[in-house]
Amino acid sequence: NAGVTQTPKFRVLKTGQSMTLLCAQDMNHEYMYWYRQDPGMGLRLIHYSVGEGTTAKGEVPDGYNVSRLKKQNFLLGLESAAPSQTSVYFCASSYPLGTASSYEQYFGPGTRLTVT
Amino acid sequence: KNEVEQSPQNLTAQEGEFITINCSYSVGISALHWLQQHPGGGIVSLFMLSSGKKKHGRLIATINIQEKHSSLHITASHPRDSAVYICAVLTYRGGGADGLTFGKGTHLIIQP
Numbered sequence: 374n375a376g377v378t379q380t381p382k383f384r385v386l387k388t389g390q391s392m393t394l395l396c397a398q399d400m401n402h403e404y405m406y407w408y409r410q411d412p413g414m415g416l417r418l419i420h421y422s423v424g425e426g427t428t429a430k431g432e433v434p435d436g437y438n439v440s441r442l443k444k445q446n447f448l449l450g451l452e453s454a455a456p457s458q459t460s461v462y463f464c465a466s467s468y469p470l471g472t473a474s475s476y477e478q479y480f481g482p483g484t485r486l487t488v489t
Numbered sequence: 490k491n492e493v494e495q496s497p498q499n500l501t502a503q504e505g506e507f508i509t510i511n512c513s514y515s516v517g518i519s520a521l522h523w524l525q526q527h528p529g530g531g532i533v534s535l536f537m538l539s540s541g542k543k544k545h546g547r548l549i550a551t552i553n554i555q556e557k558h559s560s561l562h563i564t565a566s567h568p569r570d571s572a573v574y575i576c577a578v579l580t581y582r583g584g585g586a587d588g589l590t591f592g593k594g595t596h597l598i599i600q601p
Contacts, residue, residue: 406589415493415591416575463532478522478589480532 375399379464379481386454386488394449394484396464404467405447406431406478407439409460416463422447423469454488461485492516495576495592503600508563510595512576515557522589523550523561524575532575535561566599573597 380395396405407419418431422441436458438450447466451458464481494513502508512521520539526532536543536550538559543550547566552559563570576592 413593415593416577416589417591418589461530465532477534477537479534480524483530483532 377464377466377479377481379462379484381484382482383485384487386451386486388455388488390454391450391452392454392486393451394462394464394486396447396449396466396481397445398447398464398466398479399445400466400479401444402466402479403444403469405441406465406467407437407447407449408463408465409433410463410483411460419449419462454486456488459486459488492590493576493578493592495574495595497595498593499596499598501598501600502566504567506566506599508566508570508597508599510561510574510576510597512559512561512592513557514559514576514578514590516578516580516590518554518557518578518580520579521552521559522577522579523559524577526573526575526594528572535574537579563597568599568601571598 377398403424406421408416410416417433419433419437420431420439422428425441425444428439428441440448462484465478467478492515496511520537522537523535524532525535538550538552547564549562573594573596575594577589
């Protein structure tokens with residue numbers, strides 16, 4: 374199993390450009406998450422999804438949109454990139470709380486995004 | 490004030506030393522995670538616990554729900570343990586969803 378994969382691994386954008394980050398998981402997890410990691414800030418939740426076709430806002434959702442059209446994929450979109458969105462983006466997936474499996478989150482390798 | 494506080498922020502130790510990293514939180518939680526992030530950036534879940542103590546190899550994690558405190562211990566530390574260790578608490582966000590709130594991490598360096 375590949376686990377959680379993210380595409381692309383690196384990207385440089387100019388201010389105002391748009392892009393989509395793709396997260397894919399092959400563990401049949403219901404829950405998927407997008408985080409950003411900035412120096413000195415720790416990981417922060419951007420958006421999450423508790424199932425196919427559903428999404429919800431996290432702690433820092435402004436400037437991002439998401440979609441979960443298929444259970445295995447969770448897309449993060451930046452419609453008009455800003456330098457403040459320069460960060461490392463991590464996707465994660467998990468089973469829901471209360472299932473037989475632990476709630477352990479599995480993380481992707483990250484996408485390093487620079488907006489100039 | 491951050492909901493999750495870790496200490497120390499940075500720790501340098503010699504190979505073989507016993508390491509303790511602390512995590513305190515100020516909110517009600519369902520569970521607590523300890524994560525490891527290596528210099529290459531990948532994040533791996535080490536433990537998830539909601540009470541008591543868990544052990545995996547040289548790693549031990551404990552939690553005291555009443556005191557809202559958790560510790561991660563590394564016995565017989567080795568240079569390959571050098572990484573950032575992150576504490577994260579699972580809180581209920583409502584609407585049937587759950588989410589993690591993260592500490593800023595403890596940067597551990599084990600010198601040979």
